[in-house]
Amino acid sequence: MSNRQAEIAAALDVVPPFTDTAALVAQIDKRKAFIKQCLRNSGLKVLVLGISGGVDSLTAGRLAQLTVEELRAETGDSGYRFIAVRLPHGTQHDEQDAQDSLKFIRADEEDTVNIEDSVRGLGEQVSHLQQLSDARRDFVTGNIKARIRMVAQFAIANANNGLVIGTDHAAEAVMGFFTKFGDGACDLAPLSGLVKGQVRAIAKHLGAPENLVFKVPTADLEELRPGKPDEEAHGVSYAEIDAFLHGQPVSEHAYATIVRTYDNTRHKRELPLVP
Numbered sequence: 001m002s003n004r005q006a007e008i009a010a011a012l013d014v015v016p017p018f019t020d021t022a023a024l025v026a027q028i029d030k031r032k033a034f035i036k037q038c039l040r041n042s043g044l045k046v047l048v049l050g051i052s053g054g055v056d057s058l059t060a061g062r063l064a065q066l067t068v069e070e071l072r073a074e075t076g077d078s079g080y081r082f083i084a085v086r087l088p089h090g091t092q093h094d095e096q097d098a099q100d101s102l103k104f105i106r107a108d109e110e111d112t113v114n115i116e117d118s119v120r121g122l123g124e125q126v127s128h129l130q131q132l133s134d135a136r137r138d139f140v141t142g143n144i145k146a147r148i149r150m151v152a153q154f155a156i157a158n159a160n161n162g163l164v165i166g167t168d169h170a171a172e173a174v175m176g177f178f179t180k181f182g183d184g185a186c187d188l189a190p191l192s193g194l195v196k197g198q199v200r201a202i203a204k205h206l207g208a209p210e211n212l213v214f215k216v217p218t219a220d221l222e223e224l225r226p227g228k229p230d231e232e233a234h235g236v237s238y239a240e241i242d243a244f245l246h247g248q249p250v251s252e253h254a255y256a257t258i259v260r261t262y263d264n265t266r267h268k269r270e271l272p273l274v275p
């Protein structure tokens, strides 16, 4: 393992590969205990998370639901609950996957906020957007979508005295593959430190349908390329990112791409610059 691999894995607190089922189950238990601790420390009882149809929110959502069920059983307090939120931009091309995710998660409450009008309304007021090429405007608007989803989730959390869950994990964190203060903004990030394959393994262990567990990851923010695979944007596969984070050999191209992207996105993993 090279020094940069070790350094980056340590900085992201990467969980070593699961050697057996016991190691996987220990991580599930650890993350449920973490969610419980966050609720206890905050004095709040409600969790909020957007459900996209992707495996990250599928996994975090099911963990959240299982955790509040355990808390209700342990405390006898029916106030503990999880609100799963659909946040489509108009009609989502993979809405069926999102509905199947909700069916698997079995959240205490489901809510839907269509972000399309808000995204359009804001976009129309930002004159700088109009000067951009179609491709650049589409990219910037994608980040507006992620940030409006953040606003909606915090509004629901505010209204219910709840906490917003984020789905960031090590394979996204290393690539800075999230919108700063958009989907990157949350109160707790229970998947933190896991690589993508481990998120999938947890989802599979929890009994999620295979088509959702192994679904091609997509930020799905660009109108010009609905469902564009994350791996196209990364220029490397999640298998390579996971291998890098686990200190395994990767191609020279993957190594250089991951290290360069990690260094360029450092600001996204840190607090705002201060004097």
Ligand SMILES: Nc1ncnc2c1ncn2[C@@H]1O[C@H](COP(=O)(O)OP(=O)(O)OC[C@H]2O[C@@H]([n+]3cccc(C(=O)O)c3)[C@H](O)[C@@H]2O)[C@@H](O)[C@H]1O
Binding pocket: 142, 143, 146, 172, 176, 177, 178, 179, 180, 181, 182, 183, 218, 219, 220, 221, 230, 233, 267, 268, 273
């Ligand atoms: N050196 C620096 N020090 C401090 N701040 C710096 C900075 N460089 C840029 N910035 C700031 O950061 C901004 C750029 O960051 P940001 O706004 O995040 O924008 P950016 O990193 O350019 O784009 C977000 C990327 O994340 C992907 N994404 C977003 C959301 C969800 C998912 C997903 O997987 O679901 C993926 C998206 O497809 C895109 O590739 C700049 O406009 C500037 O405000």
Ligand SMILES: Nc1ncnc2c1ncn2[C@@H]1O[C@H](COP(=O)(O)OP(=O)(O)OP(=O)(O)O)[C@@H](O)[C@H]1O
Binding pocket: 049, 050, 051, 052, 053, 054, 055, 056, 057, 058, 085, 086, 087, 088, 089, 092, 149, 167, 172, 183, 215, 216, 217, 218, 219, 220
């Ligand atoms: N259309 C959507 N509806 C609800 N929530 C969304 C939507 N798109 C994104 N989100 C929220 O933003 C988070 C970040 O998106 P991201 O694509 O990284 O995760 P994912 O869709 O759950 O899994 P994957 O990365 O495998 O596609 C999601 O986990 C979810 O909480």
Ligand SMILES: [Mg+2]
Binding pocket: 052, 054, 217, 218, 219, 220
């Ligand atoms: Mg997604």
